[in-house]
Amino acid sequence: xxxxxxxxxxxxxxxxxxxxxxxxxxxxxxxxxxxxxxxxxxxxxxxxxxxxxxxxxxxxxxxxxxxxxxxxxxxxxxxxxxxxxxxxxxxxxxxxxxxxxxxxxxxxxxxxxxxxxxxxxxxxxxxxxxxxxxxxxxxxxxxxxxxxxxxxxxxxxxxxxxxxxxxxxxxxxxxxxxxxxxxxxxxxxxxxxxxxxxxxxxxxxxxxxxxxxxxxxxx
Amino acid sequence: xxxxxxxxxxxxxxxxxxxxxxxxxxxxxxxxxxxxxxxxxxxxxxxxxxxxxxxxxxxxxxxxxxxxxxxxxxxxxxxxxxxxxxxxxxxxxxxxxxxxxxxxxxxxxxxxxxxxxxxxxxxxxxxxxxxxxxxxxxxxxxxxxxxxxxxxxxxxxxxxxxxxxxxxxxxxxxxxxxxxxxxxxxxxxxxxxxxxxxxxxxxxxxxxxxxxxxxxxxx
Amino acid sequence: xxxxxxxxxxxxxxxxxxxxxxxxxxxxxxxxxxxxxxxxxxxxxxxxxxxxxxxxxxxxxxxxxxxxxxxxxxxxxxxxxxxxxxxxxxxxxxxxxxxxxxxxxxxxxxxxxxxxxxxxxxxxxxxxxxxxxxxxxxxxxxxxxxxxxxxxxxxxxxxxxxxxxxxxxxxxxxxxxxxxxxxxxxxxxxxxxxxxxxxxxxxxxxxxxxxxxxxxxxx
Amino acid sequence: xxxxxxxxxxxxxxxxxxxxxxxxxxxxxxxxxxxxxxxxxxxxxxxxxxxxxxxxxxxxxxxxxxxxxxxxxxxxxxxxxxxxxxxxxxxxxxxxxxxxxxxxxxxxxxxxxxxxxxxxxxxxxxxxxxxxxxxxxxxxxxxxxxxxxxxxxxxxxxxxxxxxxxxxxxxxxxxxxxxxxxxxxxxxxxxxxxxxxxxxxxxxxxxxxxxxxxxxxxx
Numbered sequence: 001x002x003x004x005x006x007x008x009x010x011x012x013x014x015x016x017x018x019x020x021x022x023x024x025x026x027x028x029x030x031x032x033x034x035x036x037x038x039x040x041x042x043x044x045x046x047x048x049x050x051x052x053x054x055x056x057x058x059x060x061x062x063x064x065x066x067x068x069x070x071x072x073x074x075x076x077x078x079x080x081x082x083x084x085x086x087x088x089x090x091x092x093x094x095x096x097x098x099x100x101x102x103x104x105x106x107x108x109x110x111x112x113x114x115x116x117x118x119x120x121x122x123x124x125x126x127x128x129x130x131x132x133x134x135x136x137x138x139x140x141x142x143x144x145x146x147x148x149x150x151x152x153x154x155x156x157x158x159x160x161x162x163x164x165x166x167x168x169x170x171x172x173x174x175x176x177x178x179x180x181x182x183x184x185x186x187x188x189x190x191x192x193x194x195x196x197x198x199x200x201x202x203x204x205x206x207x208x209x210x211x212x213x214x215x216x217x218x219x
Numbered sequence: 220x221x222x223x224x225x226x227x228x229x230x231x232x233x234x235x236x237x238x239x240x241x242x243x244x245x246x247x248x249x250x251x252x253x254x255x256x257x258x259x260x261x262x263x264x265x266x267x268x269x270x271x272x273x274x275x276x277x278x279x280x281x282x283x284x285x286x287x288x289x290x291x292x293x294x295x296x297x298x299x300x301x302x303x304x305x306x307x308x309x310x311x312x313x314x315x316x317x318x319x320x321x322x323x324x325x326x327x328x329x330x331x332x333x334x335x336x337x338x339x340x341x342x343x344x345x346x347x348x349x350x351x352x353x354x355x356x357x358x359x360x361x362x363x364x365x366x367x368x369x370x371x372x373x374x375x376x377x378x379x380x381x382x383x384x385x386x387x388x389x390x391x392x393x394x395x396x397x398x399x400x401x402x403x404x405x406x407x408x409x410x411x412x413x414x415x416x417x418x419x420x421x422x423x424x425x426x427x428x429x430x431x432x433x434x435x436x437x438x
Numbered sequence: 439x440x441x442x443x444x445x446x447x448x449x450x451x452x453x454x455x456x457x458x459x460x461x462x463x464x465x466x467x468x469x470x471x472x473x474x475x476x477x478x479x480x481x482x483x484x485x486x487x488x489x490x491x492x493x494x495x496x497x498x499x500x501x502x503x504x505x506x507x508x509x510x511x512x513x514x515x516x517x518x519x520x521x522x523x524x525x526x527x528x529x530x531x532x533x534x535x536x537x538x539x540x541x542x543x544x545x546x547x548x549x550x551x552x553x554x555x556x557x558x559x560x561x562x563x564x565x566x567x568x569x570x571x572x573x574x575x576x577x578x579x580x581x582x583x584x585x586x587x588x589x590x591x592x593x594x595x596x597x598x599x600x601x602x603x604x605x606x607x608x609x610x611x612x613x614x615x616x617x618x619x620x621x622x623x624x625x626x627x628x629x630x631x632x633x634x635x636x637x638x639x640x641x642x643x644x645x646x647x648x649x650x651x652x653x654x655x656x657x
Numbered sequence: 658x659x660x661x662x663x664x665x666x667x668x669x670x671x672x673x674x675x676x677x678x679x680x681x682x683x684x685x686x687x688x689x690x691x692x693x694x695x696x697x698x699x700x701x702x703x704x705x706x707x708x709x710x711x712x713x714x715x716x717x718x719x720x721x722x723x724x725x726x727x728x729x730x731x732x733x734x735x736x737x738x739x740x741x742x743x744x745x746x747x748x749x750x751x752x753x754x755x756x757x758x759x760x761x762x763x764x765x766x767x768x769x770x771x772x773x774x775x776x777x778x779x780x781x782x783x784x785x786x787x788x789x790x791x792x793x794x795x796x797x798x799x800x801x802x803x804x805x806x807x808x809x810x811x812x813x814x815x816x817x818x819x820x821x822x823x824x825x826x827x828x829x830x831x832x833x834x835x836x837x838x839x840x841x842x843x844x845x846x847x848x849x850x851x852x853x854x855x856x857x858x859x860x861x862x863x864x865x866x867x868x869x870x871x872x873x874x875x876x
Contacts, residue, residue, distance in 0.1 A: 011268040041268075047318040049230040049260075050310060052402055091269060094324045095369030095609065099266040102321045105313045113823055124820065136605065137631060138613035142580040143369060146803055149816075150314030150362060153829045156820040158865060159806075163781065163813040166770055167574065167617065171533065172810045175576035179605065179631075183271055193575060193617075208815060211872035212865070314828065332604055343601065355824065356850060357832035361799040365584055368597075372610045375601040377646060378587075382562065382594040385551055386793065386836065390752065391591045394795035398824065412794060427596060430653035431646070449706040479706075485756040487668040487698075488748060490840055529707060532762045533807030537704040540759045543751045581807060588752030588800060621709055 002030070002210045005083040006037040006202075009090035009101030013041065015188035016133045019176050020089040022195050023131055023202030027087065030206035035087075036079070040100045043071040048106035052114075059116035065107060072107045080111065081122035085209030086157070087202055088148050089131035095140035096147045105151045112155055124156035125216050127209040129201045130173040133188055141175035148173070158212060162197050163204045174198040221249070221429045224302040225256040225421075228309035228320030232260065234407035235352045238395050239308040241414050242350055242421030246306065249425035254306075255298075259319045262290040267325035271333075278335035284326060291326045299330065300341035304428030305376070306421055307367045308350035314359035315366045324370045331374055343375035346428040348420045349392040352407055360394035367392070377431060381416050382423045393417040440468070440648045443521040444475040444640075447528035447539030451479065453626035454571045457614050457636045458527040461569055464640030465525065471644040473525075474517070478538045481509040486544035490552075497554035503545060510545045518549065519560035523647030524595070525640055526586045527569035533578035534585045543589045550593055562594035565647040567639045568611040571626055579613035586611070596650060600635050601642045612636040659687070659867045662740040663694040663859075666747035666758030670698065672845035673790045676833050677746040679852050680788055680859030684744065687863035692744075693736070697757045700728040705763035709771075716773035722764060729764045737768065738779035742866030743814070744859055745805050746788035752797035753804045762808045769812055781813035782873050784866040786858045787830040790845055798832035805830070815869060819854050820861045826850040831858040 004027050010016035017039070024035045046068050053059065058066040062074035090097045097105070110116045111123050130148035132141040149159050149172070162168035169175055176194030181187035188194065223246050229235035236258070243254045265287050272278065277285040281293035309320045316324070329335045330342050349367035351360040368378050368391070381387035388394055395413030400406035407413065442465050448454035455477070462473045484506050491497065496504040500512035528535045535543070548554045549561050568586030570579040587597050587610070600606035607613055614632030616625035626632065661684050667673035674696070681692045703725050710716065715723040719731035747754045754762070767773045768780050787805030789798040806816050806829070819825040826832055833851030838844035845851065 011266065012270075014269075047230065047322070048312065050233075050312070050317075051231075093267065093269070093328070094321075094373050096315060096321070096366050098269075099318060099322045099325050102313075102315070103266070103318045106318050109312070136607055136609070138576060138579050138608035140369065140580065140609070141576050142578070143365065143584070146362065146581070147315050147366070149806070150359060150829060153818040154313050156818075159816045161810040161813070169574055169617075170576035171574070171578070172807060179607075208869070211869055215868035215872065355826055355828070357795060357798050357827035359799065359828070360795050361797070362803070365800070368587070369610060372599040375599070378597045380591040380594075388793055388836075389795035390793070390797070391588060398826075427650070430650055434649035434653065449704065450708075452707075485668065485760070486750065488671075488750070488755075489669075531705065531707070531766070532759075532811050534753060534759070534804050536707075537756060537760045537763050540751075540753070541704070541756045544756050547750070578807065581803065584800065585753050585804070588797065592751050 002033045002084045002206060002213050003082065004033060004035045004085040004087060004206055004209060005080060006035055006087045008037060008039045009088065009098045011041040011098065011100050014185040015178055016089050016091045018186060018188050019131050019133050019198045022198040023087050026199035026202030027206035029203050030210060032210060033206040040104050045072045045103050045107060046070050047103050048109060054110035054116045055114055059110065061118040064110035064116045064119055077111060077119055083126060084213040085127040085205045087129055087131065087205050090144060092132050092134035092140040092144045096144050121156065125212060126157045127160060127205055127212055128152040128157045129160050129205045131198055131201060133176040135178050137177050137179045139177065141170060142172060145173035160204050160208050162200045168200060169193040169197045174201040221252045221303045221425060221432050222301065223252060223254045223304040223306060223425055223428060224299065225254055225306045227256060227258045228317045230260045230319050233404040234397055235308050235310045237405060237407050238350050238352050238417045241417040242306050245418035245421030246425035248422050249429060251429060252425040259323050264291045264322050264326060265289050266322050267328060273329035273335045274333055278329065280337040283329035283335045283338055296330060296338055302345060303432040304424045305345055305347040306350065306424050307347065309363060311351050311353035311359040311363045315363050340375065344431060345376045346379060346424055346431055347371040347376045348379050348424045350417055350420055352395040354397050356396050356398045358396065360389060361391060364392035379423050379427050381419045387419060388412040388416045393420040440471045440522045440644060440651055441520065442471060442473045442523040442525060442644055442647060443518060444473055444525045446475060446477045447536045449479045449536065449538050452623040453616055454527050454529045456624060456626050457569050457571050460633050460636040461525050461640030464637035465644035467641050468644035468648060470648060478542050483510045483541050483545060484508050485541050486547060492548035492554045493552055497548065499556040502548035502554045502557055515549060515557055521564060522651040523565040523643045525567055525569065525643050528582060530570050530572035530578040530582045534582050559594065563650060564595045565598060565643055565650055566590040566595045567598050567643045569636055569639055571614040573616050575615050575617045577615065579608060580610060583611035598642045598646050600638045606638060607631040607635045612639040659690045659741045659863060659870050660739065661690060661692045661742040661744060661863055661866060662737060663692055663744045665694060665696045666755045668698045668757050671842040672835055673746050673748045675843060675845050676788050676790050676855045679855040680744050683856035683859030684863035686860050687867060689867060690863040697761050702729045702760050702764060703727050704760050705766060711767035711773045712771055716767065718775040721767035721773045721776055734768060734776055738776065740783060741870040742862045743783055743785040744788065744862050745785065747801060749789050749791035749797040749801045753801050778813065782869060783814045784817060784862055784869055785809040785814045786817050786862045788855055788858055790833040792835050794834050794836045796834065798827060799829060802830035817861045817865050819857045825857060826854045831855040
């Protein structure tokens with residue numbers, strides 16, 4: 001069984017959520033895949049303040065960040081650590097990830113190389129890919145995908161993209177747009193190019209995670 | 220008189236603050252320059268939730284975001300709108316801007332093309348540059364500077380970088396590092412290459428803002 | 439009179455050329471603007487081999503690169519040095535600028551901070567913007583524009599983007615696509631969003647160059 | 658046996674070559690790894706002119722590009738297609754890959770989704786990582802690594818970075834600098850942080866390629 005976490009970085013349940021649902025369908029096309037979505041818009045996660053208390057003995061698997069009591073707790077950390085792959089989706093705000101996704105990313109410092117005792121490096125070797133939904137056609141999707149990749153590389157992840165298909169629309173992940181419809185909650189459904197890319201991205205994460213997960217476990 | 224706003228994107232008063240202080244000294248070397256710092260770590264600014272209420276008649280110069288009552292208010296918006304240039308400094312977290320800076324950026328949607336009535340496009344023609352401080356040597360400073368530029372371009376700003384000096388360390392803005400000292404509050408002071416770049420960046424913003432501000436006003 | 443150089447980075451006279459023609463029309467909307475196009479596909483420019491002979495006394499305004507006898511000569515260097523602004527257009531190949539444009543960029547090392555005597559820093563304070571044309575919808579236009587900006591910042595240029603318009607398609611420069619038509623020579627003409635952005639980009643370079651050129655000359 | 662191709666994108670045998678040698682040592686630490694270096698500076702590869710003749714029946718495994726007779730021939734294409742992983746190293750010129758590496762990248766269009774019959778998609782599922790060597794400290798290494806990644810994603814590759822180590826210097830690949838020594842051929846040897854990252858990058862490619870290669874073959 002390969003476990004994929006699908007992270008929805010939108011504050012709302014709208015276009016990014018719809019794109020991520022499509023990616024989940026793609027992941028589920030790969031036999032033996034189980035996907036769970038984490039909606040950041042439904043969680044209360046406070047910003048990291050760079051205090052580094054997560055590197056001290058106060059911190060640990062049950063308590064990744066001693067400075068905060070919120071939804072980025074030991075239960076969430078354990079779920080992330082147990083996954084084989086990540087599909088990270090975000091609306092594009094000002095050319096990069098949403099504040100909500102950025103906030104989540106910063107708090108994963110507790111899981112990185114210098115992270116909390118018992119959690120350090122726990123996202124290493126996971127397989128990841130990104131999905132970006134923008135209001136403009138070339139509205140920051142590509143830099144946003146690169147920002148998602150950067151976060152993945154910080155954790156030692158293995159990064160994949162759309163991979164298949166003749167016209168993926170974007171080569172480095174799924175790029176979707178609500179243009180020219182605009183701010184409607186389901187505008188992205190009209191973007192068939194982007195929706196196909198979302199599905200391909202989900203399938204690709206599941207495919208490569210299934211290869212890598214087995215190897216890591218057998219190592 | 221040229222007015223520069225120096226935005227400190229750190230949750231703390233530490234290395235990014237020190238780098239920005241140096242940039243302010245650089246800006247003040249240009250005659251007729253006045254600089255004011257905004258420390259995001261001292262303000263309470265809630266994340267944008269993408270509701271677009273800033274585009275409605277509820278919003279306006281006194282009330283840029285009807286969905287929030289916090290420090291991103293009419294007074295702050297007026298200050299940003301009145302400036303001629305911006306120096307934006309941030310610690311690098313996960314390869315890009317801090318959550319605190321991202322949160323501020325997202326809220327400036329109220330000042331953009333589709334922003335609040337009376338504020339739309341009010342940052343156009345401002346001159347801007349970025350400063351990034353990372354714990355690793357090549358620890359995300361350059362993608363972070365590009366993320367700052369992206370935000371500036373969203374607002375129609377004019378973007379500059381270090382410009383002068385034989386060894387600026389970085390060509391696209393000031394890149395500083397606390398490596399190999401690590402997490403001490405003033406570690407960046409030992410980075411003479413980076414500190415010189417911070418000063419050059421501040422001077423450059425003030426220089427070009429003084430050219431452009433006059434021209435825009437006379438147009 | 440403001441002089442703008444429009445650089446066509448395509449090996450062919452096709453879609454990128456058409457986009458650049460539109461940008462030139464935009465630039466010419468600004469009174470007092472004169473534009474000259476340089477088509478790299480019509481010049482013979484050999485790759486830089488990193489020998490640094492351009493930093494020696496062998497080099498100079500008449501002879502920017504002692505290692506090469508080709509079309510990147512003193513006449514071309516003088517033309518670049520005399521301009522007030524640059525519009526740089528390229529097809530997107532593998533997510534960034536064409537080899538032809540990259541080759542040109544590398545050879546401008548002779549005009550940079552450590553460049554040939556008499557040419558060092560001669561592109562400083564020029565105003566620049568980029569145009570990228572890709573076969574896919576989100577096919578690398580944005581990273582390509584960032585690569586063009588990086589080159590501009592290496593030379594101390596002042597970088598602008600689309601700036602105006604409610605739906606520019608892209609915020610950091612003009613992003614065009616030949617999708618879904620494909621490889622036809624004039625496919626990009628059907629991309630009205632991108633063509634409008636090309637025109638806006640040209641106009642913006644001319645506008646800001648007219649402000650800056652006067653100020654630099656009077657300094 | 659896992660086969661890794663190490664591509665040296667420098668026109669010279671100097672610092673980038675030295676960094677790549679170190680990466681090869683890292684790759685060879687993984688049992689069962691065989692590495693072959695391709696030095697682009699020793700090959701004659703002409704720029705792609707976007708004619709798309711590689712998509713026609715004229716093209717094929719023996720003749721990837723009908724428009725050119727040079728060292729990017731059927732033998733080189735077969736070698737690339739047979740590899741399990743790629744380490745791509747380049748000097749940073751103007752903030753991104755060298756012209757020599759860009760030229761090679763563009764010609765791999767013949768191996769991509771729309772490539773020559775019999776070669777289409779032949780680089781899919783390869784594992785890749787990048788190495789960038791710059792004259793400045795934050796001199797474009799990170800955007801250069803992102804440009805290398807972009808090319809890899811165009812081919813459906815699986816991208817990895819430094820992954821291990823407490824202070825990798827850079828998270829998204831190996832970033833080296835010749836600063837402050839400057840243009841000497843072996844200046845990079847003094848950059849112990851960067852050299853360690855180069856070794857870690859090579860090891861990482863070999864490690865993940867060994868996992869993936871087996872899985873793909875068994876599929």
